[in-house]
Amino acid sequence: MLFKIVEENNGQVLEPVKPESMGELKLEKLILANQRDDNDNTTTQLLNEGIFGEELILLKNQIKVVNKKRADILALDRNGNGVVIELKKDGGRLGVETQALQYLADISRFKGEKFISNSRLIEKKFIESIESFIESASLEREDINTKNRIILIANSFDKTLFSMGEWLSEKGVGFKCIQYSVSKHSDGTQYIDFSVVFDRSPESTFPLEFSAIEREPKYFWYNIGTTDFDNWAFLKSESIVSAGFDGKEGDKGTELLNSFIKGDKLIAYVNGYGAVGVAEIRQSPENGYKCLSKSVKNDPVSEYHLHRLKVKWLYTSNDDFNGAIAPSVLKADFNIHHPYTTSCSIASEKAKRLIQHLKTQLG
Incomplete structure (x- = not known):
């Protein structure tokens, strides 16, 4: 009441x-x-x-x-x-x-x-x-x-x-x-x-869940949240993935990026283009995560995303998303559907096949 x-x-x-x-x-x-x-x-x-x-x-x-x-x-x-x-x-x-x-x-x-x-x-x-x-x-x-x-x-x-x-x-x-x-x-x-x-x-x-640090590394989709070529180039050059949400410490962005663990692999997804790259978490989120207090000059991503997590980009498409694996191909050849939200897990065997294909195609 x-x-x-x-x-x-x-x-x-x-x-x-x-x-x-x-x-x-x-x-x-x-x-x-x-x-x-x-x-x-x-x-x-x-x-x-x-x-x-x-x-x-x-x-x-x-x-x-x-x-x-x-x-x-x-x-x-x-x-x-x-x-x-x-x-x-x-x-x-x-x-x-x-x-x-x-x-x-x-x-x-x-x-x-x-x-x-x-x-x-x-x-x-x-x-x-x-x-x-x-x-x-x-x-x-x-x-x-x-x-x-x-x-x-x-x-x-x-x-x-x-x-x-x-x-x-x-x-x-x-x-x-x-x-x-x-x-x-x-x-x-x-x-x-x-x-x-x-x-x-x-x-x-509401099943009993173990904390992120107690689980084994997994494979995830990660919607990078932009179709802008400059933003994609910045994410690659800075070795990060980003999140928006409320743009404040403790919101969904903090929760999402801190849910990953060392060894997780993220397959980057762009709406309209498909899978564009693969990143690996090389350090624990407490060492690789930060939330900016405001947008930063010469940082185009900070205009809409303040949450950051350090990653190692293994394979990436060109800045114009050339080489992306289209959603239709993902479904037909790999039986993988586009992410229904920012990040969601992918079955290991399917993800491994897709990553091998991305490695061959993107180098």
């Missing part, structure tokens, strides 16, 4: 702020319009983690389901579970889960390849990114949508709904409730807050 701090004679007290509701379509547009920022200042299909508390990739919204009704949003989580996301402008009460379950029952009929190739459930323009997401998460295609989950978003919840959520989770259906609160400042500025108030997601949704 959001409170306003009010001054009284005997000190400060908390005064509850009455939440305002928001129309379901407006709420949906707001959520879809604020997907996670990618490294090249575009949005990805990843729904905002600040809202959902986990990584979800959008499959489609306003999906036609049973009885000529429509499900608000359909997504996929990192474990291959189909996730039905239902939005309510007012309170979530007992009975609203029945509607979501009807949608879930309809969608759960499709599993594996039948789910991935179903144009009713997945936007055609999203297929490439979804394939990349599946590959990066090391998901077996036959396991896609064999389990399902429900996420409800409303501005309040009747606690009896949580009892139903407990029961559903015992039956293997993950259930999460996210409460939103809209408030308006005296200057007219609107604020919206999202908080998870009930969560019975499967334990595997």
